[in-house]
Amino acid sequence: MAQVVFTEDPRARESAYTLGRIHSIETMGTVDGPGIRFVVFTQGCPMRCAYCHNPDTWDVRAGAQVSVEHLIDLYESNRAFYKTGGITVSGGEPLLQPAFLADLFRAMHARPRGRVHTCLDSCGYAFDPAHPERFDAVLAETDLVLLDIKHSNPEGHRKLTGQSNERILAFGAHLAARGIKTVIRHVVVPGITDSVEECEALGRxxxxxxxxxxxxxxxxxxxxxxxxxxxxxxxxxxGVPPMDKERMPELRQAVLRGMKESRSKAGSHHPKSH
Ligand code: SF4
Structure with a gap:
């Protein structure tokens, strides 16, 4: 893994695209989407998750302004590694910069040497349900979303992250309406999100x-x-200990059970099932 923290992009002033405010990049990412990926970590996040690993990405004024051209050059210099992967934009919260994301993903899809798979890793909080059109351009170029849902309950979510989960659920519903492939992520914290009830509720x-x-x-x-x-x-x-990995299969089953339950309920309202 190679992480590059940006201080300055000399080409930023001549860029033909919207600039991104970037914290760093990871050239050989293996955990944020399929295959080996070029991961761009954007700067700025409106949430304050109690377990955030990247508090240095919170401040929207920090980081450096980086051009799409520079990111493309870095990607192309390692292209051979990304055959089954692509590009992921993570954060911070990338959706704070929808115009930059749209430009970057559009350019990646149009690469002359071949279309690049695009993935958005988001907590969803920067989505505005009153103005979904602001996100049309980026979502039109997004192949996969990794959507973090931190807590199923609005109050529990606020305690854990400083914000309610309403916008996040609205973003999830919006992705569903658009049919964009989505992987749901859920961090399981002892005593906070590790109950069977919480996991079933998430599934529902x-x-x-x-x-x-x-x-x-x-x-x-x-x-x-x-x-x-x-x-x-x-x-x-x-003082909170790491999560006991042995409990993970049981909790995964609880989420799947909740999903199944909500789908069978929806099915029972369907005229064909009577
Ligand atoms: S959404 Fe991500 S970057 Fe933002 S505070 Fe939570 S874990 Fe950290």
């Missing part, structure tokens, strides 16, 4: 979304702590 929320092609249950770990120390921040989950 995502069950109606027929575009969901995968479910990633991520056990909470404590590897983010040193960054908080480095930045002089208090770690909100101090």
């Amino acid at each position: 929320l995502i069950g109606p979304w027929l575009n969901v092609v995968g479910l990633e249950m991520l056990p909470y770990h404590t590897m983010g702590i040193p960054k908080y120390k480095q930045m002089g921040l208090e770690y909100p989950l101090a």
Whole structure:
């Protein structure tokens, strides 16, 4: 894995595209979408998840302005590695910069050496359900979304992330209406999101979304702590142990059960099932 933190892009001033505010890139990403991926981490996030590994991406004014041209050059210099992968934009929260994302993904789809698979890794909070059209251009060029749903319950979500989950669920429903392939991600934290009830409730929320092609249950770990120390921040989950991985299959089953339940309920209202 090779991470590059941006300080300046000398070509930014002449760019023909919308510039992105970028924290860093990962040239050989293996956990954010299929295959080996070029991962762009955008700067700025409106959430404050208690377990965030990347508090250095929160500040929307930090990072560097980087051109689409520069990102394309970096991608092309390693293209051979990305045969079964592509590009992922993660964060921070990438949807804070929809015009940049649209330009970057459009350019990636139109590469003369071959179309590049595009993936958006988002918490969904920057989506505005009152103005979904603002996201049309980027979603038209998005092949896959990794959508984090942090908590099924609005109050629990607010406690864990500082924000309610309404916009996130609205984004999920919007992706479903557009039929964009989506993988749901859920971080399982001991004592917070590790109950069978929570996982079933999550399953009932995502069950109606027929575009969901995968479910990633991520056990909470404590590897983010040193960054908080480095930045002089208090770690909100101090004392919470890493998630016991042995419980993950049971909790995954609980989500799948919730999904099935909501689908069979929806089916029972369908005229054909009577
Ligand atoms: S949404 Fe992601 S980047 Fe933002 S605070 Fe949560 S974990 Fe961190």
